[in-house]
Amino acid sequence: MADNLFSDLGKVGLGMLSGLELYESEEKKAEVEKKEAAQEAVPEEKDYLFDKGYRCPVCDSEFKTKAVRTGKAKMLGADTDLRPKYQGIDSLKYDCIxxxxxGYSSLSRFFNNITSSQAKLVKTNITPYFKGVDTKCETYSYDEALLRHQLALANAVIKKAKVSEKAYTCLKIAWLIRGQYENLPNETPDKNKVVEGLKVKEKEYIKKAYEGFVAAMAKEMPPICGMDEWTLVYLVAELARQCEDYAKSMKLLSDLIVSKAASTKLKDRAREMRKLLHEYV
Ligand SMILES: [Zn+2]
Known part of the structure; x- marks a missing residue:
């Protein structure tokens, strides 16, 4: 009997091992495998986040907000309009402070770029009316992220920000809306209708981003929102395509493809996009 396999071990002081199981039972094996699998489980959205400290350049208060750990989320690729996509989390939701x-708010890259006269505009036109956002949530839903970004866009208008900041904030909002409908649960009632509604909303922000970036190209010096001249030309060409302004899109792509300064990678992207345009132009 199995019980006797190790019955003599007491003689060498190892009596406690007398119950050792010689062959692991299938059940036990399955249990161990399950435990191991649980340990390797895909991280949840909250696992990518940490509380990052900031000092508000408008009211000088210190606070913490959710931010994505650098290097934690793996980038899977980007859409044609450069929207980045990550595994396990839509990092874009956390890019607004x-x-x-x-009530001062902006995309993280602009947060500290505020003059004292702009701060005064925020203090006069936003602070007295601002009722606060939900700071207790562990992760942001798309609705929460969109609300925060809309607040950033309103701040940009109130503080008379550069046209590129407004355009970039609109683009980020459009990307969030895209993330929202791409991630809608299947059981969403009237899902197709909801998606269509969100696509209409996305287009409105894309149009505003397009309009703003065209103006920014004419009056601001690159880099604009972290983009060099030709990356911005590429982006505007793609926004023009999305807004069905095909002739403008084609013109910008042709300029890009023959330019000496644009990278080969960007030119390749531009050639790909030009193929998409040929059926319209
Ligand atoms: Zn503040």
Whole structure:
């Protein structure tokens, strides 16, 4: 009997091992495998986040907000309009910073770029009316992220930000809306209708982003929102395509393809996009 396999071990002081199981039972094996699998489970959205500290350049209060750990989320690729996509999390949801005390808000890249006269505009036109956002949530839903970005867009208008900041914030909102309908649960009632509605909303922001970036190209010096001249030309060409302004899109792509300064990678992307345009132009 199995019980006796190790019955003599007591003689060498190892009596506690007398119950050792010689062959692992299938059940036990399955249990161990299950435990191991659980340990390797895909991380949840909250696992990618940490609380990052900021000091508000408008009201000087210190606060913490959700941010994505650098290098934690693996980039899977990008859409034709350069929207980045990550595994396990839509990082774009966390790219907006809100000071919950005074209501000042912007995309992270612009947060500290505020002059004292702009801060005054925020203090006068936003702070007295601002009721605060939800700061207790562990992760942001798309609705929460969109609300924060809309607040950033309103701040950009109030503080008379550069046209590129407004355009970039519109683009980020359009990307969030795209993320929202791509990630809608299948059981969403009237899912197709909801998706169609969100696509209409996305287009409105894309149009505003297009309009703003065209103006920014004419009056601002690159880099604009972190993009060099030709990356911006590529982006505007793609926004023009999405807005069905095909002739403009084609013109920008042709300029890009023959330019000496644009990278080969960008030119390849531009050639790909030009193929998409040929059926219209
Ligand atoms: Zn503040």
């Amino acid at each position: 809100v000071c919950n005390k005074c």
